[in-house]
Amino acid sequence: MQTVLVPEQTLNVSHLADVVVVGGGPAGIAAAIAAARNGSSTLLIEQRGYMGGMGTAALVPAFCPFTDGEKPVIRGIGLELLEIMKREAGESYYDRFKQQLDWVPIDVETLKRIYDREVLGSGAHILFHTMVEQVLLKDDAIEGIVIVNKSGRTVVKAKLYIDATGDADLAALAGVPFQPKDDNGELQPGTMCYVVAGADKARFEKFLEETGEQRHLENIVSKAQQQGDLPAGRKRISGMAWITETVVGFNFGHLFGIDGTNTSDLTQAAIEGRQLIQTQIRFLRNYIPGFENIHLVHSGDQVGIRETRRILGDYTLVVDDYISARTFSDDVARNSYFIDIHLANAQSTMTIKHLPKGYSHGVPYRCMLPQGKSNLIIAGRSVSSDRPVQGSLRVMPNCFAMGQAAGTAASIAAELDIGFRDVKIQELQHKLIQQGAYLGDTPGVESTTLQGGTVVFAEECEDSDHQ
Ligand SMILES: Cc1cc2nc3c(=O)[nH]c(=O)nc-3n(C[C@H](O)[C@H](O)[C@H](O)COP(=O)(O)OP(=O)(O)OC[C@H]3O[C@@H](n4cnc5c(N)ncnc54)[C@H](O)[C@@H]3O)c2cc1C
Structure with missing residues (x-):
């Protein structure tokens, strides 16, 4: 160098x-x-x-x-x-x-x-x-x-x-x-969180109630992963926070191998994170009742770093x-x-x-x-x-x-x-x-x-x- x-x-x-x-x-x-x-x-x-x-x-x-x-x-x-x-x-x-x-x-x-x-x-x-x-x-x-x-x-x-x-x-x-670092040098993954508008909480909850689906929709996530509509990794939709009846924050999905003290890693994670959000939005619109009309309003200024x-x-x-x-x-x-x-x-x-x-x-x-x-x-x-x-x-x-x-x-x-x-x-x-x-x-x-x-x-x- x-x-x-x-x-x-x-x-x-x-x-x-x-x-x-x-x-x-x-x-x-x-x-x-x-x-x-x-x-x-x-x-x-x-x-x-x-x-x-x-x-x-x-x-x-x-x-x-x-x-x-x-x-x-x-x-x-x-x-x-x-x-x-x-x-x-x-x-x-x-x-x-x-x-x-x-x-x-x-x-x-x-x-x-x-x-x-x-x-x-x-x-x-x-x-x-x-x-x-x-x-x-x-x-x-x-x-x-x-x-x-x-x-x-x-x-x-x-x-x-x-x-x-x-x-x-x-x-x-x-x-x-x-x-x-531990023997494997492992770090927790990062997550690019985001907020969507246009969701329908009542419709989503009715769907969960009627189908007996767990809140985390594991079956649906697994089906989407098998069909290539979601990447492998997290098995549930997690970190869903309803701010209003139509606005929801998501902490869903992981970006692996990111060191948050390395600017190249942060750059790559920001770019990949935004791509992953698009995949997730498509998944939510197509698979989950109540999310058909969602619109992405905000993604993180940076990838979330846990460790x-x-x-x-x-x-x-x-x-x-x-x-x-x-x-x-x-x-x-x-x-x-x-x-x-x-x-x-x-x-x-x-x-x-x-x-x-x-x-x-x-x-x-x-x-x-x-x-x-x-x-x-x-x-x-x-x-x-x-x-x-x-x-x-x-x-x-x-x-x-x-x-x-x-x-x-x-x-x-x-x-x-x-x-x-x-x-x-x-x-x-x-x-x-x-x-x-x-x-x-x-x-x-x-x-x-x-x-x-x-x-x-x-x-x-x-x-x-x-x-
Ligand atoms: C994806 C994800 C999901 C999480 N989910 C939850 C959850 O649901 N609930 C919960 O309570 N916690 C959650 N956490 C954990 C929690 O958000 C963080 O661990 C917590 O915010 C750490 O607080 P902190 O004050 O130590 O650091 P941070 O929140 O990281 O704040 C550090 C601040 O320092 C600034 N800064 C950094 N370096 C410099 C510098 N060199 N010069 C000037 N400024 C600098 C940053 O801009 C930032 O504002 C989650 C974390 C992640 C990444």
């Missing part, structure tokens, strides 16, 4: 803040709101012209459960934003979903507007259309980050940095170590912690979502493992702290975990909770001029609980409430209902 020596450049410092959050997905939004509400001057940097991450940019159609089947375990800022979206998405939307906390469909345009307002309302500043290009290091600390946008290249300096890019981009630029880098943190959350519903002394969130690993190739199967209703495990602060860096914290789907736990922790409600924890920790650290590892965990937990987060019935008391043991995932394989 050819190389070029790029000349050194003196750059202006365009922004100074206590806390910089890179990435405006669920983790970054909650982090910025928490840091700003707790008094830190906060800047959120986002590559797109709006926030929401996968839930808006990739059109992921619904929020995963906020509850453990019995009670909400994701509370605080995430739950607050969910309730605001329900109220502002229109009367009929509110009537349908006001009682619901699990699998609430996403009204993308309402959500984008709410995120703008709520992040700005917290006192945080936003810089859209901006990517982080370089990290300036001094010893174990980040001194500044080089950003690039239409206005050119500048430096942003802060006391504390929150990486909420989903891909741990900031951590990668800072040289943080990552978890090794990329996982950092190596001070603690790595592993599947045994998950299945034993472990509580840690430094918990900053709880997770009850099932382990949900999508097939890595068309011949493979889904891997699903549920906790019993009412159970959750703790998410320790240490799994957000990257080894070797004092003023950097990671929030969202790239925290330190093994693959199975990432398959559970990655969903949006959890990312809100981890984001709130990261932002709150940053505000404590900024005030005291200390690094993330020097934050007193009891103070952080106390603040989180005071500000609405749920850390279990006995926060900070180490325990395991379920029998652990070896998990044989193959026995648990089935397809996921939604996402």
Whole structure:
């Protein structure tokens, strides 16, 4: 490969803040709101012209459960934003979903507007259309980050940095170590999600009722696959979210072999994803009553990415912690979502493992702290975990909770001029609980409430209902 020596450049410092959050997905939004509400001057940097991450940019159609089947375990800022979206998405939307906390469909345009307002309302500043290009290091600390946008290249300096890019981009630029890939180097597939209008919910439901077809229409999918009208892979129509009686979001079908940190892969997936949507629309129109007249109104700005880098943190959350519903002394969130690993190739199967209703495990602060860096914290789907736990922790409600924890920790650290590892965990937990987060019935008391043991995932394989 050819190389070029790029000349050194003196750059202006365009922004100074206590806390910089890179990435405006669920983790970054909650982090910025928490840091700003707790008094830190906060800047959120986002590559797109709006926030929401996968839930808006990739059109992921619904929020995963906020509850453990019995009670909400994701509370605080995430739950607050969910309730605001329900109220502002229109009367009929509110009537349908006001009682619901699990699998609430996403009204993308309402959500984008709410995120703008709520992040700005917290006192945080936003810089859209901006990517982080370089990290300036001094010893174990980040001194500044080089950003690039239409206005050119500048430096942003802060006391504390929150990486909420989903891909741990900031951590990668800072040289943080990552978890090794598993033996097969497998990653979950991507999905190009989309929204259609012109569907007929009543007709569709009547068809299901009359034919006794399962909601997922497995027989029809299998027939279409045999006739070459759908590609091999996912055996069900899943991830269907009715936003209105005629508008439906889809998270259906997979794009295999995509590394979301590789731009060529993302490019190829965008092109293939749009082609796959055309195939699926034809299938829906021809095979499924209620979908005869659908019209594609929007596909993701990018392919949805479920899994990329996982950092190596001070603690790595592993599947045994998950299945034993472990509580840690430094918990900053709880997770009850099932382990949900999508097939890595068309011949493979889904891997699903549920906790019993009412159970959750703790998410320790240490799994957000990257080894070797004092003023950097990671929030969202790239925290330190093994693959199975990432398959559970990655969903949006959890990312809100981890984001709130990261932002709150940053505000404590900024005030005291200390690094993330020097934050007193009891103070952080106390603040989180005071500000609405749920850390279990006995926060900070180490325990395991379920029998652990070896998990044989193959026995648990089935397809996921939604996402
Ligand atoms: C197809 C699919 C279906 C899913 N289904 C569901 C579901 O039904 N329900 C659910 O709750 N979850 C679902 N998930 C999981 C969930 O959407 C994501 O895991 C979650 O959004 C991760 O949140 P995050 O904040 O960590 O990162 P993201 O949502 O990925 O947000 C990261 C943000 O950072 C920005 N960014 C990234 N890199 C940079 C950079 N270098 N500089 C500046 N900005 C940057 C991005 O533009 C983005 O806005 C699904 C995911 C996929 C892909």
